[in-house]
Amino acid sequence: MPDVSLIIISWKMRDFVERLLTSFQKFSSGFTYELIFIDNRSCDGTVEMLEEKFPEAILIKNSENKGVAPARNQGLRIAKGKYILILDADMEIKENSIYQLFDFMEKTPDAGLVGCKLTFSDGTLQYTCKRFPKLSALLARRLEGIGFVKNSRTLNDHIMKEWDHNSIAEVDYVIGACQFFRREMINLIGYYDEKIFYGPEDLDFCLRIWKKNYKVFYYPFTSIVHHEQRITKKNLFSMISFKHLAGIFYIFKKYNYSIKR
Numbered sequence: 001m002p003d004v005s006l007i008i009i010s011w012k013m014r015d016f017v018e019r020l021l022t023s024f025q026k027f028s029s030g031f032t033y034e035l036i037f038i039d040n041r042s043c044d045g046t047v048e049m050l051e052e053k054f055p056e057a058i059l060i061k062n063s064e065n066k067g068v069a070p071a072r073n074q075g076l077r078i079a080k081g082k083y084i085l086i087l088d089a090d091m092e093i094k095e096n097s098i099y100q101l102f103d104f105m106e107k108t109p110d111a112g113l114v115g116c117k118l119t120f121s122d123g124t125l126q127y128t129c130k131r132f133p134k135l136s137a138l139l140a141r142r143l144e145g146i147g148f149v150k151n152s153r154t155l156n157d158h159i160m161k162e163w164d165h166n167s168i169a170e171v172d173y174v175i176g177a178c179q180f181f182r183r184e185m186i187n188l189i190g191y192y193d194e195k196i197f198y199g200p201e202d203l204d205f206c207l208r209i210w211k212k213n214y215k216v217f218y219y220p221f222t223s224i225v226h227h228e229q230r231i232t233k234k235n236l237f238s239m240i241s242f243k244h245l246a247g248i249f250y251i252f253k254k255y256n257y258s259i260k261r
Contacts, residue, residue: 003031003102005081005183009071010089011040014049016227021054023093030099034058036075040065067197067243068176076191081183088177090227091118097222101180104168104219112214113181113206115174117165117223126226127159128178129171129218132207132259134158138200138248171218172210172261176202177226181209188212193254198240199247203259210261 006024010017021035035057039047041064050057060074072086083105085098097116105111118126137158156162160171179202189208192201206216252259 002034002081004033004083004085004098005036005075005079006033006085006087007036007038007072007075007079008087008089009038009040009068009075010042010046011065012042012044012046013089014042014044014046016090017046018049018053020087020089020091020093024098027093027096028098029096031102034079034081036060036079038062038071038074040071069192069196069201070194073191073194076186079183084181084183084186086176086179088226090229091177092225092227094225095222097224100222101219104217105180105182108217110215111217112185112209112212113174113179114217114219115178115180117220118178118226119223121225121227125165126228127161128175129165129169130159130173130175131157132172132203132261135248135252135257165218166220168220169218170215173203173206173216174218176205178224179205185209185214195250196247197243199244200251201247204251204254207255207259207261
């Protein structure tokens with residue numbers, strides 16, 4: 001049994017994937033791991049690059065874009081690690097961050113899941129630990145390019161903007177770009193909700209962990225670069241944007257419009 005199963009999914013991110021895996025191989029000491037990669041029919045050379053440069057990866061090739069939650073679940077169903085690490089394909093590791101998360105979980109038995117600090121390419125902080133939102137907060141995230149929305153109290157409270165993000169803290173949830181959790185969480189709460197194609201599956205997963213009396217933590221003493229793509233922000237009227245919006249409304253209906261621990 002490896003210490004960590006690293007699960008990555010990708011859709012048309014060949015260069016990002018190569019950068020992530022190269023950086024992971026450089027900074028992966030102190031723990032054993034297996035690499036599981038799910039390609040959602042990228043058709044951009046991602047699969048060929050993986051087969052050539054990272055032959056140790058367990059590779060699942062989907063014939064269609066199955067979405068985030070279904071693809072991650074494909075990886076979870078075959079993962080053998082004591083812990084699971086979900087990383088977005090557009091990440092870059094700069095230090096031995098994964099070991100620090102592994103060590104934190106080993107020493108924190110009530111932690112079900114942890115996420116580390118993420119930064120943009122220029123080193124500025126990303127707000128990746130959040131409070132469970134009202135519907136207005138998630139809708140505001142869709143429109144945060146508008147000045148008065150970006151600076152609204154509703155959005156700032158949701159992303160915990162007032163907090164300095166420099167101490168370990170229990171948080172409602174951390175985004176799915178980096179979620180490190182115990183394998184037994186799958187037996188306890190199940191898989192990611194496959195009714196969500198792309199969107200708040202990360203929120204839902206953390207909420208279910210809280211409801212089983214485990215905790216979700218933010219760990220700021222190591223950071224990973226997130227070259228965030230925000231594909232739904234680039235085209236508000238694309239099909240993926242509509243699916244994301246559908247996921248937002250679904251999650252609130254699922255919890256009777258009251259998302260809380």
